[in-house]
Each structure stands twice: as structure tokens, then as C-alpha cells.
Amino acid sequence: MTTPIICLAGPTAAGKSATTLALARRWPIEIIVVDSATIYRGMDIGTAKPSKAEQALAPHHLLDIRDPAESYSAAEFQQDATGLIQAIRARGNIPLLCGGTMLYYKALREGLNELPAADPVVRAQIDDEAQACGWPQLHRQLAGFDPATAARLAPNDSQRLQRAIEIYRISGRPMSAWLDDGRPPRDDGLRFITISLEPSDRLALHARIALRFRAMIEQGLLGEVQALRRRPDLHPGLPAIRCVGYRQLWDHLEGRTSLEPAVEQAVAATRQLAKRQLTWLRSQPGRHVIDCLAPDAAARAVDRIAGFWPPAGGRGS
Numbered sequence: 001m002t003t004p005i006i007c008l009a010g011p012t013a014a015g016k017s018a019t020t021l022a023l024a025r026r027w028p029i030e031i032i033v034v035d036s037a038t039i040y041r042g043m044d045i046g047t048a049k050p051s052k053a054e055q056a057l058a059p060h061h062l063l064d065i066r067d068p069a070e071s072y073s074a075a076e077f078q079q080d081a082t083g084l085i086q087a088i089r090a091r092g093n094i095p096l097l098c099g100g101t102m103l104y105y106k107a108l109r110e111g112l113n114e115l116p117a118a119d120p121v122v123r124a125q126i127d128d129e130a131q132a133c134g135w136p137q138l139h140r141q142l143a144g145f146d147p148a149t150a151a152r153l154a155p156n157d158s159q160r161l162q163r164a165i166e167i168y169r170i171s172g173r174p175m176s177a178w179l180d181d182g183r184p185p186r187d188d189g190l191r192f193i194t195i196s197l198e199p200s201d202r203l204a205l206h207a208r209i210a211l212r213f214r215a216m217i218e219q220g221l222l223g224e225v226q227a228l229r230r231r232p233d234l235h236p237g238l239p240a241i242r243c244v245g246y247r248q249l250w251d252h253l254e255g256r257t258s259l260e261p262a263v264e265q266a267v268a269a270t271r272q273l274a275k276r277q278l279t280w281l282r283s284q285p286g287r288h289v290i291d292c293l294a295p296d297a298a299a300r301a302v303d304r305i306a307g308f309w310p311p312a313g314g315r316g317s
Helices: 016-024 052-057 074-090 102-110 120-133 135-145 147-152 158-171 175-180 202-219 221-229 246-253 259-282 297-305
Strands: 005-009 029-034 094-099 192-198 288-291
Touching: 005 016, 005 102, 016 029, 016 052, 016 094, 016 297, 029 074, 074 094, 074 102, 094 102, 102 192, 102 259, 120 135, 120 158, 135 147, 135 158, 147 175, 158 175, 192 259, 192 297, 202 221, 202 259, 221 246, 246 259, 288 297
Parallel strands: 005 094, 005 192, 029 094, 192 288
Antiparallel strands: none
């Protein structure tokens, strides 16, 4: 039987990078990064992008593949990741999916619904409206023509709200109706197993998130956001600038809030992101849970994965 594809998933700050490096020391892996923020060049600190030393230990794919002015869809990830899996196996190595963007996992493992293509003009119009009246007002508008989608989206989830409104304006059909149509079955023969790094204590993860974000500030995250803001082609409506941490510091730099409240808002937004990630993971049948707060979490993951991958020497053996 073909070696299954391991999906090493977990909320932000769960220790996925440390676990990945432990795996790289045992097996000849190549990492397909499942992250909608680390795809952007020049966004290193706030995305906790793997260091050059970490990238040298095992090849990392889908890092720095887009400029912050550009977008990248789940459909593009599905296509790119499928091709990478085939290429990595052809080289005699083992592909490992690692990251916390659950929509990307869903796209690859379950396929995608056929949705209308993005329209830059419509998106710009929606962004202008959001600037004028705020995303909560657009959320209320969405509830009027697509209550099912509005019910599962937060009032400030700008990226998903924009997409849901865009789909309705382009097609005249609510997003929920498109999703009800179902998706074509996958026929690539890939088998996926989820190793899920989850906290035994949610409050302890929250504390880790706060410490990590403040460490990012000390490492120069504010300067990283300043460099982005100096570019005339970047603005808060872009997916890159909406990334957690970046949008809060961008608001600070525009004078909407002082630094400490911006940091607190970023920490709160990161905790909300972790909550959404955990909700998705806990809906996955058959996932293999590792307590990410355990001192030996990486070793536990290695032992669990050893039951699915063949014995092989890693780069450090």
C-alpha cells in the first residue's frame, strides 16, 4: 500500500515547526507548508516563517511564493500541493503537509465546490463599501440574502465576507446554494492521516500565544509592517494585510489605536483563530491527537507517525 500523506495540523503556537524538525531527523521528508500567510514574501516575523536553518534541515515548499499585493486561492493550493506530492515521491522522499490553514487541507483532501471566479472590480466595490460602513454592516447585508453563510461567519471576517458577497453579486445565487450543489469526488488515490497537535489546557495555549506575539514585537514585527505600509500598492483590503497581527499593527500605524491596545487586539484575534482551527480539527473523524503542551509532544508525534511511515534514516541519522 502507498505510504499515506501525513497532515501535521494544529492551532497557531501548537509547536508544529518543532515537531516537523523532529520528523526530518528521522525520515527523508519534504514539507508542503499549509499556510495562507507564509506564502507572502517580506512577511517573516509575524507569520512565524521557518528560519533559514530550519529550511536547510528539510526542503520547505510553498513559502514566499506570492508578493503581498497578490492573492492565492485554495484551488491554487490544491493544484500546487497535488503536483508537489507527486514530485516529492518521484524523488524517493516522503511528503509531509504541515500548517494551520484548514481550508487548504479541506480543498486538498475533499475537493472544492465549483464557485464563480473572483472578479477584481466587484471585490474593489465591496472593499470600498466596507471602508465606508464597516464589515459588520456588510455582514448584516449578507444575512439578508444568505442567512446560512452569515450564521457561520464572524461580523469582522472580512476575507470570507467579501467572498460570500462577491459570489452573490456575480451569480445572483447565495454561496450556501453553491455549496449545497456538492463537489466532484477526488480521484487521485491519495490517502491522508491527520496528526493533530491540540492543547489539553486552552488557557495554557492562550498564554503561549500572547508570549509568542510579544516576542514577535521584540524581534521587529512593527518594522516589518511599516515596510509593507510604505508600499503604495498595499492596503488593508488585501488578504496579506488582513493576516492576524498585521492588520492590527497597520491600524496602529495609521493612528487608529496606540501600540499596546493593538497588541492586545492582535493577541485576541490570534486566540480566535486558534479556536476556529481547533473547531475544524475536532470535526475530523479518525484524527490522532497529541497534547501539544506535553514536554515530549514532538517525540510522541514521531512515535505515532512511525506506525504509518516505513523505517528509514533521516538526514540527521
